[in-house]
Amino acid sequence: MNMTIPGARVIDVRTSLPRHKTLRYGLRKLTDIRSAAMHHSATKSGSPEAFASYHVVKNGWPGIAYHFVIQKDGVIYWCNDPETISYHVGNSNRHALGICLVGDFRTQQPTAAQLESANHIIQHLQVQIPTMKQVFGHQEYPGYAWKNCPAFPMGTFRTNYSQFLQKAVGKVDKPKQVPVAIKLNEVLLPVAGFLQEGLSMLPVRAVANAAGGKVEWIEQTKDVRVNGKDLNEKVISGSAYAPARELATALGLQIEWDQATKTVRMMKGSVSK
Template structure:
């Protein structure tokens, strides 16, 4: 095998890093294609770091068309490539778009050799070598767009490197098997994936919550009607196939993306404290909600209600982000950034009861108004005047931008 060590040469984030794991926690090998007709470990790393804001490239290995293999991460690194399965999977990406291209012999051999060597090193059975789309929640993703059963047959039939080696027993991850039929009342990652797909195709299924309720049923029926198949609100093989191939009016992000991982949702799985947060019922709760509330100046009760959503909107407006009241990867990154700026803690605005604290006093001192530490109408007026003088948006709210103007 021709393996080139690029662990220290690829683009990576200066402020963030992937966490690590024990080798023994690795249970799967994930096979991807890049969904781009050409590319390289260098290009994917730049895209994942600079465009998606990830700590580093998503894959552990990248296999070029000529069969050369780039080593991008130690297998102990928990990088992003299969969503909520990242913690137990190693990712191999083959450069190419196998929806339209064929896998060449050199690349095929190199990928098989690499996979076999990882199976041996990590004691992973053939049945745990999965295509990206075989991972829970990714059944709609056309990755790697080669037949994985054939790939596994190649692994065993042509696997001469390990003669007589007893095959370890498959260790399935709980919930990792896809159900073949989904219907009302079902819950889980596969339901969530179904909802995401329906949403992508503009058959809005309501909240993407992994629960197959009345709205999801309704969306499935509308889809079935549009696809001219039996309308029963149940997702069986026929509906599944149509969902996968349907060319709806939804924007096909998949096709325009430089790699198949151009998936913002990827990051929301990275840890418990980085969920996608938004206002849904039942309302989301947790420490991550508290962090958002502290930083956006909402009342800190750990429950993501309408007021928190409004604070997030104000924050997004201030930071020139998409204003949707949802804390996704982009907003999380903006929230992370504000910690590093000079003493800025939270968004200040007139609320009931008035916000109070030392940060309010600092603002008041800087604006020469009564230093009572309460953010009321007087302070707001002074902030508006300041913003007008500075030529920035006049909203009477001290967000990161106004804070920087005041103190830098």
């Protein structure tokens, strides 16, 4: 998985963290992931190495519990492949991806840099893993109501994330382009398109992934196909964009344009007026 995130620093420590001599975590498909689980470390300070060592030596687990650890300075440490079924939310482990913010938020506050990085990584992961539709606190998983983790209010966290997303999809690389928001079945996607000569151009891979379409890249002709249909795409800094209507047709989706909010609404079945 590509973990280059504009606006955030990610350090890959997957192969350097302490792990169990023999035990290994199980693996899943990315499409098994349904939610991101937020944790605090419940320690005033700490590091991925220290947490991994604790989980392996003290708990006897195969490796660190979390997929990502976010330090107080906002640096994101990549600890486990998303496919790893690590131990952090009990019976929900198979469907959850663990993100831990360093700190004890019973007595401390997450830093602004940590919260900003949390927003960045969740947005990035939601683009790569469209089935990861939800963000919960550890405490919100079945059986964990007693656990004061992540010890910051998840309602506020989710509201901030929605606002971050709205702002993020309002920005497009090229300053002259008018950004276009994209809704699939009334859910705002964490990526933006742009207007070009009156046409909405949408990011092919992200939209097709979210809609469960198949994307092919034909190397010889430098063509992108979605569900076998050729598109009039345009490649901008490595990403293919295609006219919204063509993309919708290839994905078997209805489409509607909202001029007031510059939003393309795509949905299964017929569009309600």
